[in-house]
Amino acid sequence: MKILLVSMNSIHFRRWSDQLRDNEFDVYWFDVLDQGYAPSMSWLTQITGWKKGFLKKRGRTFLKSKLPKLFNALVHKYDNHVEDAFAKALQEIQPDLVHSFALYTSGLPIIDIMNKHENVKWIYSSWGGSDLFNKANKPNYESEVSQVLHRVNYLITDCERDHQIARNMGGFTGTYLGAIPGGGGFDIREFNTQRGNASFVVKGYENELGKAIPVIKALFKIAYNYKISISIFGATQSLLQFIEGQQVSNLQLELHRDIAHEEVLELMDNSIFYIGNSLSDGMPNTLLEAIYCGCIPIQSNPGNATSELISNTINGYLIEEPENVDHIEKLILQALNSSRTIEGFYEANKSIRDRFVRERVKEEVLQLYKALI
Template sequence: MKILMVSIFAPHFFNWTEQLRDSGHEVYWLDVFDSNTHVEKIDFAQQIIGWRYKKNFKGRYFIKNRAPKLNRIVNLLNERKLTDVLESKIKEIRPDVIHSFVIYLSGVPILPVIEKFPEVKWILSTWGSDLYYYREQPKYLEGIKKVLPKIDYLFTDCKRDQEIARENGFQGKFMGVFPGGGGFELEKLAESSKPHEERNIILIKGYQGKHGKCVEVLKAVSGLREEFTNYEIVVFGAAEEVFEFIDSSDLKHWNNLKCLEKLARQEVLELMGRSLLYIGNSSSDGMPNTLLEAIVMGAFPIQSNPGGATAELIEDGKNGVLIEDPTDVQELKNILKEAINGSQDLKAGVAYNFEYIRPMLDRGRVREQVLEKYKLIESEI
């Protein structure tokens, strides 16, 4: 089967697509924003990059940085349109299916082209806030409602989004819930996972802004200095606002707090493997990838639950704790205090995750299931 992937340049996408290596399918990828970068991880796929500019003339970057108005005019003349390039590639490749990743970046923009090729089946993968948040934004909802009725097959990273898709016009075949980036290589990762008794890190995801609510977690932490004295507190992937908050609060005097910027995925996994608790807090998400990483690496998860997505894996108080209001600092403070003072049986929660949740996230197992879904699609073409 010829599969034309349409996606932004994203690790989630590369990890998903890598599952198709040696699958017998002929895979193509159109980079919707054209990073013009060949990705070795999916080197088996034919990568459509370097398409945006008709001419990469000398002085283009100088104009872009020094003369933005002139740059806009030049781009109007020099840039190719995504829709034109996609239409040309469909005619050239003649794919059996087109697989879009993230509806508002790789689905809505290409709808006019898709409608010209009704014989080509359309697959959509959603993850994160793709449906949950953007359905509440009128500008985005309009596009979502136009795209979903055209989708033949749908993958999501949580059950919640299947329901949202149905409510907004999806009438095709639901292919199931899978981690957005595929599964995890559990045997390799086991080497980086410390025994529960040797863990002393409280790990906090540092996202802040439209959805991330790390500052609220830090406000709660700042009121528990005595309880956290014997732990190392690590904030990773910290946004600028997080650094600013720490600098303006008493936390800047805490010798056991470390704030880090963006880390490579392997570094995050290794941190998870040394952490006692993992705290992720946001107002919108799908099934958080960092939650899955915490489960796989043996950290007890404390995670926000927008729209009930997290509750699909976490039973509150058993194998993790659900944050129902990501903006309620007092709730966060109570949750953290109970986790630290022994009210939560962290070891039992982690043991449950290792026995019942972790095996479902094995990359080999997930890949086998995903390939079965593609095989089913192929049989229906």
């Protein structure tokens, strides 16, 4: 069985594709952004290096910075288009199944080719933060989304919310394969009960969708009356600029921009609370990772996606107004002042950990692929 995966290179894609390693499938990866050969995925056949039509080895960055107009003209004239490269890969591989990850990155760019090959089965995996729920800055959202959803045969989402959007707004009439985390399942970790009092680990994305600044503002206000520690990972430049020069007593602050995935998990292992805040997300992988690390989750709830797993005050806390500092402050204070222990929340999230343990999800995914042939 030949499976052609179409995706950008990301940690979620690497984790998902790794579920297929050492199995009965012939797995191919079309590197849709042509980011380059990935040694960590050497076990699968990579279609990469397809884009550059001039200065293939060196000189492109220099030319782009010094003569941008000339560079753009050369790109337009000589670089290969994604449709042509994918069509060539499709013809050479003759896959039994094409699987695209993320609609705008890996679905829409190949829609014309897939429409010419209607006999080829096509799975689309929706990534909740960017695909179906978020319509911002997408003037052609309805036509673009419906183009892909009308053609794909199968749909995987990371939350039920996006399944309903695909059915009701996108016109999807194919087979829904279920809600599965975008990177597959998670490994069980040893539960650390010795954590710092009032310790928080915060996802530091501050951009169009990520809203870390309202969280930090709320925590800074709380720090005037509580001694707290904050570890921030993935801190974006806008968040760093906001924090720079801030002087808050009773606060221990640890900032990280780009750190290894295992280091993020170690921060979670040693913090009581995890906070993630976004205007558009599905079921965040970092939320699930925090649950596996034993954190008490405090998470935004765009379109009620998070509430599919988290019940407010029962096994975590739901941020319903992600840009409202007072609302976030009140919620964090409620969590801080709760009489419930971290062990109690850990037990309350046992069913989630059982449901998404990596080996269980891997077996589910393998059976899913086998059933489609």
